[in-house]
Amino acid sequence: MRLTILGGGGFRVPLVYGALLGDHAEGRVGHVTLYDLDAGRLSAVARVLAEQGAGTPDAPEVSATTDLDEALRGADFVFSAIRVGGLEGRAADERIALAEGVLGQETVGAGGIAYGLRTVPVVTHIARRIAELAPDAWVINFTNPAGLVTEAMSRILGDRVIGICDSPVGLGRRVARLLGASPEDAWIDYVGLNHLGWLRGLRVGGRDLLPRLLADDRALGSFEEGRLFGPEWLRTLGAIPNEYLHYYYFNREAVRAYREAERTRGAYLREQQGGFYAEMGNPDTPALATWRRVLADREATYMAANREAAGVGERDEDDLESGGYEKVALALMRAIARNERATLILNVRNRTTLPVLDPDAVIEVPCFVDAAGAHPVSVAPLPYHAVGLVTAVKAVEREVLAAAESGSRGTAVKAFALHPLVDSVSVARRLVDGYTAEHAGLSYLRS
Structure with missing residues (x-):
């Protein structure tokens, strides 16, 4: 193959x-x-x-x-x-x-x-x-x-x-480990969009173990998402949000932490990876050892600004394990190429899974995978607070697609202005001005 x-x-x-x-x-x-x-x-x-x-x-x-x-x-x-x-x-x-x-x-x-x-x-x-x-x-x-x-x-x-992502996989593993369950044997009830989803249950033998975790303050405060969001908020939601929802639930704190940081995540990675490729320009550089050293630093500093905003310090060693997107990719290829049936959380077209979205909208949900591809599993309806976020962000994605197809600057402004984390049409216009001035790749946007 x-x-x-x-x-x-x-x-x-x-x-x-x-x-x-x-x-x-x-x-x-x-x-x-x-x-x-x-x-x-x-x-x-x-x-x-x-x-x-x-x-x-x-x-x-x-x-x-x-x-x-x-x-x-x-x-x-x-x-x-x-x-x-x-x-x-x-x-x-x-x-x-x-x-x-x-x-x-x-x-x-x-x-x-x-x-x-x-x-x-x-x-x-x-x-x-x-x-x-x-x-x-x-x-x-x-x-x-x-x-x-x-x-x-x-x-x-x-x-x-x-589409694949390592965030839901990592979240499911952490929750399963806390509950003494094997991730391979657990059914993870996860639903949403990419970087905008919620783990609503973890079932083993037909029994949902998540309520046990939500009732345990010590356990809730012992892993990455529990420290980011706090046990009280997780119990209020009745679910464990994907870590990226910290940007929505604690937006002011996250923006402040990013503005006060010595450098942003992108600037840090630009410097770190630039250093790696520069080192690799020397033919005597030990390639694999150098890559492993840089990778370890990268993983340890992941979402550092959010942890700073939440006041939780550095990541625990147990949370440094990658969600394993490469393992998801391999399992997906094997399931399709060899018809080795697997259950994976994937980004696929909605079909009839979430009635609040149309069939072509890509969502992130558990799927059965076989030689015919990925088949989204029926899930319980989203609560209204999740419906609001999911439909708002999907509307923004559709405006991005429309702007890319039409080249319309006005549609690009609309995409920014409709996002829940952009608080003004005037700000949206200035953002489009700033980004088009910076990126040659946005020169296709016309008035």
Whole structure:
């Protein structure tokens, strides 16, 4: 089986390759093609993969190219993990939003809208090339904003594009571990949009164990989401929110923490990863050891500003374990390629799962996966407070898609103005002015 990784020079690609190295079953991925616009980054990542695969006799072969069409031909699976504008663009998204007193995070609020506006045209082009050159390929999308990008690509590729995210997986594992349950044996009732979902139950043998956790102050305060949101708020909700909902429930505190921070997350990653690729320019640099050191620092500092706002300090060692998006990707590929049925939380088209949204809206829910793809599972209706957020943010996503298709500046302003975390049409207009002045990729927006 052939896997193409778009964004193959990205820092987290070795996580995906590491998961592939552990798969020795018949029909496994035998060849990985890395595609990226930056040949230097491709070379650096290829060196890390070569050290990873050393000593594994059946390690997948690796090739690299800067030609998109070459990368797509013959692919059985395409893993999309691109970053349009790079980390320089992410840092600018944060800076411009914070100057207006609103959130600039890359998937939530103004930053997520800016990122989506410059990413949707690119992934739409990629989807068309996949439809032309690899029409039977399955696309696994990890490109942010993941739900929005998956929906944009699904307009061309239909159900053959499936979005993945590590946040719900990590949350489910943490809750299961606290309740003494195996994540593999538990049914996780999770529903929402990407980075906007709630864990509403964790069932083992038909019994929901979540009420036991919600009644235990000590246990609620012992893991990442409990410390971020506080036991009282979790009990009030009757659910465990995805960590990204901290930006909504504690928006003032989060914005203040970001504005007071020495540097934003994007600026930090730009410096950190810039240092990594610079080090890798030296052929004597130990590639795998250097990558592992930088990865450990990256994971330890994840959502640091939110933890600062919540007054909870550094992440515990138990919370440093990755949600495992690379394992989700591997399980998804295996389920489709070998008809090994699996249950995974994925970003897929709604169909009839949530009646408050239309069938083509991409949502994040548990799915049964087999050779025919991912099938969303019926879930209980959303409570009204969740309906409000989900429908508001989905409306914003639709305006982003409309702006990307039409090139309308007015529609882009509407996308910003309708977001729950942007508090003024005047601010929305200034944001569009600021982002179009900064990003050449938004030059398509016209008055």
